[in-house]
Amino acid sequence: xxxxxxxxxxxxxxxxxxxxxxxxxxxxxxxxxxxxxxxxxxxxxxxxxxxxxxxxxxxxxxxxxxxxxxxxxxxxxxxxxxxxxxxxxxxxxxxxxxxxxxxxxxxxxxxxxxxxxxxxxxxxxxxxxxxxxxxxxxxxxxxxxxxxxxxxxxxxxxxxxxxxxxxxxxxxxxxxxxxxxxxxxxxxxxxxxxxxxxxxxxxxxxxxxxxxxxxxxxxxxxxxxxxxxxxxxxxxxxxxxxxxxxxxxxxxxxxxxx
Numbered sequence: 001x002x003x004x005x006x007x008x009x010x011x012x013x014x015x016x017x018x019x020x021x022x023x024x025x026x027x028x029x030x031x032x033x034x035x036x037x038x039x040x041x042x043x044x045x046x047x048x049x050x051x052x053x054x055x056x057x058x059x060x061x062x063x064x065x066x067x068x069x070x071x072x073x074x075x076x077x078x079x080x081x082x083x084x085x086x087x088x089x090x091x092x093x094x095x096x097x098x099x100x101x102x103x104x105x106x107x108x109x110x111x112x113x114x115x116x117x118x119x120x121x122x123x124x125x126x127x128x129x130x131x132x133x134x135x136x137x138x139x140x141x142x143x144x145x146x147x148x149x150x151x152x153x154x155x156x157x158x159x160x161x162x163x164x165x166x167x168x169x170x171x172x173x174x175x176x177x178x179x180x181x182x183x184x185x186x187x188x189x190x191x192x193x194x195x196x197x198x199x200x201x202x203x204x205x206x207x208x209x210x211x212x213x214x215x216x217x218x219x220x221x222x223x224x225x226x227x228x229x230x231x232x233x234x235x236x237x238x239x240x241x242x243x244x245x246x247x248x249x250x251x252x253x254x255x256x257x258x
Contacts, residue, residue: 012048014044
């Protein structure tokens, strides 16, 4: 990681009623780095990302992006800052009523005021970058397979050439071969953009393919972070259990008897 992190998170806390989800998260995300956040279901991965994106207001702590504190930032300034971000949602989140190219161009037209013809050209270029031809641009999302929908969602995430891309469970619901295709596309797109990537996933094949560095959340805290090459020899029993998918270990899953 470079000397000046792109995102700096300190002491981040978030609770929902009595349930503490984030309990003092400290995390640096470097310029041009691909960080993958791992952890079990309900560990706080999605809440962390939503706080970074401004979709949730933390109870305490600090989030700085390019050195600017974003918690408490005025709405207009926050909206401008969010133009640095692209987002690949877990379920793709495509608009069924729009054609594929209109989905890809949505942020360009609605968020940046780009004329439809110019936005369509950009959308077709980005579809090409994820291996989809211009004819796909005229289809509706319902006419696409799950893997193609994920590619369209990736094209939309990179359409405005963001500085930071968030990937929320990018391979959920895909077969192993298509998941590997998506992982390769993520690596290529992030490299070509020269951007910073933050991914949340429990798919270890994705972690091993797309990560430069890994951070693990457990009970609302970062319990380990390090380079991908260090993961297998982390010496942390929680990390070891998680990455190898073992039922036995310090992480206890709540299972109710039938």
